[in-house]
Amino acid sequence: MAIEWSGLSPGLLVRLDRSGSQPLRAQLEVSLREAIRDGRLRGGERLPSSRELARELGVSRGMVQECYGQLLAEGYLTSRTGSATRVADIKKRPAAGPPVTPLPARRPPDRALIADFQVGVPDLSSFPRADWAWAVRQACGEIASADLGYGDPRGSAVLREVLAGYLRRVRAADAGPGQMIISTGFAQGVNLVLRALSRERGVSCVAFEDPGYGSAQSDETVRAAVTMGLRAAYVPVDEEGVVVSALAASGAQAVVVTPAHQSPTGVVLSAARRHALVEWARREDGYVIEDDYDSEFRYDKEPVGALQGLAPDQVFLVGTASKALAPAVRLGWVLAPSPLAGTVAGEKEMSDRGSCTLDQLALATLLTSGRYDRHLRRMRAVYAGRRAALVDAFARHSPSVRLTGLAAGFQAVAPLPASADEAAVIAAARERRVGLYGISAYRGVPDVAASPALVIGFGNVGERAIDPAIAAIADLLS
Numbered sequence: 001m002a003i004e005w006s007g008l009s010p011g012l013l014v015r016l017d018r019s020g021s022q023p024l025r026a027q028l029e030v031s032l033r034e035a036i037r038d039g040r041l042r043g044g045e046r047l048p049s050s051r052e053l054a055r056e057l058g059v060s061r062g063m064v065q066e067c068y069g070q071l072l073a074e075g076y077l078t079s080r081t082g083s084a085t086r087v088a089d090i091k092k093r094p095a096a097g098p099p100v101t102p103l104p105a106r107r108p109p110d111r112a113l114i115a116d117f118q119v120g121v122p123d124l125s126s127f128p129r130a131d132w133a134w135a136v137r138q139a140c141g142e143i144a145s146a147d148l149g150y151g152d153p154r155g156s157a158v159l160r161e162v163l164a165g166y167l168r169r170v171r172a173a174d175a176g177p178g179q180m181i182i183s184t185g186f187a188q189g190v191n192l193v194l195r196a197l198s199r200e201r202g203v204s205c206v207a208f209e210d211p212g213y214g215s216a217q218s219d220e221t222v223r224a225a226v227t228m229g230l231r232a233a234y235v236p237v238d239e240e241g242v243v244v245s246a247l248a249a250s251g252a253q254a255v256v257v258t259p260a261h262q263s264p265t266g267v268v269l270s271a272a273r274r275h276a277l278v279e280w281a282r283r284e285d286g287y288v289i290e291d292d293y294d295s296e297f298r299y300d301k302e303p304v305g306a307l308q309g310l311a312p313d314q315v316f317l318v319g320t321a322s323k324a325l326a327p328a329v330r331l332g333w334v335l336a337p338s339p340l341a342g343t344v345a346g347e348k349e350m351s352d353r354g355s356c357t358l359d360q361l362a363l364a365t366l367l368t369s370g371r372y373d374r375h376l377r378r379m380r381a382v383y384a385g386r387r388a389a390l391v392d393a394f395a396r397h398s399p400s401v402r403l404t405g406l407a408a409g410f411q412a413v414a415p416l417p418a419s420a421d422e423a424a425v426i427a428a429a430r431e432r433r434v435g436l437y438g439i440s441a442y443r444g445v446p447d448v449a450a451s452p453a454l455v456i457g458f459g460n461v462g463e464r465a466i467d468p469a470i471a472a473i474a475d476l477l478s
């Protein structure tokens with residue numbers, strides 16, 4: 001049964017003070033959020049259409065739509081194609097945050113499938129177990145007793161020195177050990193940076209690429225930002241990468257981007273956009289948080305250098321060992337603008353007093369011994385083989401589909417016909433024992449007009465499984 005707009009009239013639920021200093025849009029957003037939080041608007045209740053509410057309140061429809069979009073992104077509202085916007089059931093949520101719906105990529109691979117094209121998962125069976133075990137043994141044998149205490153919250157001086165050299169060499173980064181903070185993967189790195197920016201620079205709105213991480217409902221990075229009180233803005237991505245003019249119009253003071261290989265579209269940020277982004281940051285005194293998650297794997301050309309090298313005072317480079325080694329390693333790094341490195345280190349100290357020193361020394365040992373580079377060379381060949389198998393399989397079984405985003409990493413985008421129902425294709429493929437994932441999970445703001453597409457992760461799919469899997473679903477794709 002459809003629950004209509006609550007018995008209270010919008011006038012009682014939403015108070016707009018036209019003489020106040022706060023913009024009307026912010027007032028509307030805050031009033032609705034508070035009404036949902038304190039239970040005046042209950043889970044499942046249907047909100048009036050943007051047109052009706054705009055008329056009732058005497059504001060523009062666009063303003064109401066923007067406001068609904070933001071609350072959808074934060075998880076306070078839900079909306080399905082063709083049906084009304086409703087209040088989300090926030091009572092079932094843990095603490096005060098939006099509901100936790102992990103991205104499909106976080107599920108363990110489904111072994112009953114011919115192939116599970118999970119996104120963002122490297123080849124877990126290729127983890128260099130022997131090298132890691134050797135490096136941990138070395139680290140354990142060599143570490144001085146004094147270094148087994150609480151150390152520098154920024155991390156082991158040895159690893160920071162080695163990593164800084166590595167990033168200068170392979171990413172053309174402007175890196176020194178003093179600006180580096182070792183984190184628990186990208187996940188913690190971005191959290192530390194956002195906290196530091198909010199505390200030290202008063203940043204209150206952070207932009208995300210769209211498609212990108214997704215909404216606060218589906219992604220922990222956006223959820224973390226919203227939970228720490230930041231407003232999330234979404235900026236579109238086109239064939240050159242993030243649209244910098246839209247970023248400038250968003251009001252955000254910081255932006256999280258994936259310039260080397262946009263996640264999930266695979267677009268490499270064009271040279272013109274790289275410059276525009278840096279210019280935006282300099283002009284607005286804004287900050288760019290560069291998620292450098294899979295830059296190690298570039299096939300056709302040399303990897304483009306890190307954006308951080310262009311503007312080390314405005315860009316935080318956040319890296320991770322999750323793709324090069326495995327997510328289970330949980331090691332990452334933040335290269336911060338020098339004046340903010342201390343604040344990020346302070347956040348790290350408050351968070352966990354520092355990452356495991358033995359693991360850090362093991363990673364430093366892998367890097368200095370050349371075993372890390374050797375592993376990367378081997379994996380580049382493995383992923384290049386899977387990438388070629390995917391391209392061949394599509395050419396053979398589904399030639400009308402033009403795969404994009406293949407310049408780097410281990411994922412590709414397969415556009416579906418405009419009339420296709422992404423969710424139905426995914427469900428039908430699962431019936432045929434093929435795990436597929438849709439691009440809509442990566443959208444910050446649901447967009448019914450956006451073209452349906454699949455994001456096909458091939459990092460953790462054996463080369464021989466690719467052809468039979470694509471053959472099994474080919475007719476669903478065209």
Ligand SMILES: Cc1ncc(COP(=O)(O)O)c(C=O)c1O
Pocket residue numbers: 105119120121184185186187188258263291293319320321322327331332
């Ligand atoms: C876009 C993107 N950035 C970064 C990461 C890595 O996160 P972490 O280092 O926390 O494992 C992932 C993992 O899937 C990702 O998809």
